[in-house]
Amino acid sequence: MLSAPQFIALGFSGIAIFTLLITVILSLSLGTHVGGNKAIIYDKKIISAMNDISTKVPFYEGIISPNFTPIVMYFTDRQVYTPYSANSYASLLKVMNNENYTYLLVFENQSDIPGLKDIFKKEKLPNLSKNFSEIATYNTDFSKLHLYKRNLIVN
């Protein structure tokens, strides 16, 4: 027969071992979901889109992108700049003029720049046509990409 302290110790041991098993099982099932289920990393079409963008943007030209800067930069092999300081559409245009950027790559409904989030919403994108010409769109698993070229500024 077990004494009371032995019985309690056995109970605690059982709970402890059960906790370890639960931890391993839970962790294993959670591991693949840490980055979210619809993250850019699972997108099968992004790299081919980037490769195509690099054929449309001349080598000496840079691209303004409101997010995923290093990914766009690595796979397009172009200078990519994210104007974190821009807080409005006007300031985005100003940055593009000042820094001589002609190309803008937009991930529909997304932006790491808080001030530009609204501008890149699907329903607001047609407004860009005032200053940009859309030269390509790419439907990917993760998003819809729009490549714009700045219209010539006539003084």
Add this chain to the structure above:
Amino acid sequence: MSTDRDDDKGPREATKKLRIKNITGSSKLIDFIFGIFCIYMIITYSNFINTIHVPIWDGAVFLLNAHEWLNNINLSEIYRPPLLSWIMDAIWVFTGEDWTTIIYVQMIFTIAGIILLYGLLRRKKGALFALGVSALTLTNAQLFFYTSQIRTEGISFFFVILTLYFLEGTKRAHWLFSGVSIGLTFAARYPILLQSMIIFVVESISKKDPKSAGKAVIAIVVVILLVVVIVYAKTGTFQMALEKDSNFGTSISPFYLVNATSIWGPAILLLPVAFLFKSTFKDKFNYVFIGWFIISFLSWSTNASNQQYRFTIQFMPAAYFLVMLAVKNLVKFDRNNLVFLKTTSSTLNK
């Protein structure tokens, strides 16, 4: 106090314990289970990595930096530790520049780290204990996800374990190797130097071999200087992090405490139990893991501006080691082992 009845129970309990030991205590059986576990994890890692079609943000930065090191052009982000980019370059020299050749690098380092950890703990604490710590660590969701990406968590994790492995070695040359390993921890991920240094300091104090420790310090300084000089020569400066991310020491944040179960799973609730038993403090080897866990936990908690679950990856083994200590003490429960109970004279006589 022992009675006749207790004495009768002795042989029966001993047989029962022996039977349990035969099932769970066979090192070869546990080694076999560990082997199967590693194969299972390699398959799980590979399956998950194959679902990744684009590198994660930081992964793209390391790829850019590797491309720029290889082609001798300015680095995109100068504050990124260089070792991963150098490893990529070493691979690309043979394969040509292709990001898909890098995707398994972190997994290899992580599994290698776990095998070293298992080997070390098996020697020090037994196979079952080692299996527990290794399984909890390698299956951790944060560790699994981030070491599946092109990042530095798995590589720095490996060098922290390698440092411990060398410091627990028997030959004097191991101290020198541990110094190199500490330097490489720095090259892999700058802030993780602290964790390797904690292990080094605790081991140096407990081993009391200042001559060997001195040699290790020389190796640490040489490797770190080499890394700094190479990066400085390339970029004209040496920066370890963005200013906004290096806001340490202003106050202690409860972030990691509040999110402990999300980070480490429910097993973390057992960790404080380890400190209730005297045996935790009797074994000097445990002090490495106590120091490693407490100082790492506190140091990340003092970063007021950047708190993320993944920062706990490199000291996962320390957390789970203490969890396993708690479980071990509970399974082998002895009232007299509790820190808040004084050992009675009758127990001492026994």
